[in-house]
Amino acid sequence: MWIVASDFDRTLSHESDSFVIRNDVVEKINNFCSIYKFFVVTGREERYMRILAPGLRPTGWVLENGALLLLGDRKVVNAPETWFETRKIVGEKLTSHGISHSFGEVIIYVNSWNGSLDLGPGVRIERNRQDTMILPDNVNKGTGLMRAIQEMKLSGKVIAVGDAENDESLFRVAHIKVAVANAIPSIKRIADIVMQKEDGEGVVELLDMILTGHFPENIDVN
Template sequence: MWIVASDFDRTLSHESDKFVIRKDIAEKINSFSKIYKFFVVTGREERYMKLLAPGLSPTGWILENGSLIVVNSKKIINAPKNWFTIRQSISRKLKELGIPHSFGEVIIYVDSWSEEISFESARVERNRRDAMILPPNVEKGSGLRIALKELNVEGKVVAVGDAENDVSLFRVADYKVAVENALPEIKSLADFVLDKEDGDGVVELLDLILSGRFPEGVNIH
């Protein structure tokens, strides 16, 4: 069983499309998901994914950087029970420091934040220019593990990404794949680097899997 776990922004969707997934890419993923498993693993909130990915029906969604899992219409919160109390105290500290932020269902988002800061009861995950504040030990990789356990699915995991917060996803993968537009440090960690950017790169990967040419058919970086 092949299990593909793909980031969304700059991996499935392109910035020039305002991160709305193209119809042909969504259709390819939907078709693939009828044969194998495909998970969208993103830092984004569920409400935004409904706007950015209309018509996309993967096997499951790992949202908010692994802190919110949606499979079979079931939502799973990947956070300790005291997290929301901790989250409020972190928010107060951010306000005192004058750092604008917003809440997802679970995590805290800080846009265009380059400052260094740490919290005793939380971790900060970078994603290019932005940051996400999460419960300890919560990341894309842990979210994927929960989704697979919930569905009782086993197989070869292929993780696809482009930026720093995809590193934890790489850790749980049998094959680490970077799209062509990935950051250099992500390409250096990948087993394979695709020829194409964004969603076109993911379609390239799915075609290789479906044709039986993966992993031999992928360009090794």
């Protein structure tokens, strides 16, 4: 079974569309899910995904950079029980240093911050282009996806699709690594396949390759 796991911003959606996913991409993914499995793996919160992708029906959602999973009618927090007390302390520290931030259901978002700050044990900072996310240690897109696959008792070959730094952890758990054409250079360098098209059109291009069995012959999927 193929299990495709795709980032959202600048991978499934276009910045020129204010990151609202296009209807043809939605239709392709929803049809793909009738045969294979498809996960959206993103740093975004659930409330924003309801606005940006209202018609999308993937196999599952891996949100907040792997910290929150939506699997059918189940919501799974992929973080240690101690995290929320730690998160409160981290938020207070950010406030005391004048660093503007907001809380997701699980993680902390800090926009346009490239500074450094000792946030204490059990805390990790992850950057994605201009954005910064503060998460529990060992929580990322890759561990979130693996938790989702385990929770749903799935098995198969994982194809990861991304464009930026926080997709590297997703690539580490994948059998095949795919970069859309607009991906940053470091992601393209480690990808097995770089699509010819950008954003959602690149993902549609990939899904068509899967459905027709037209993977490049030099890709090892064993």
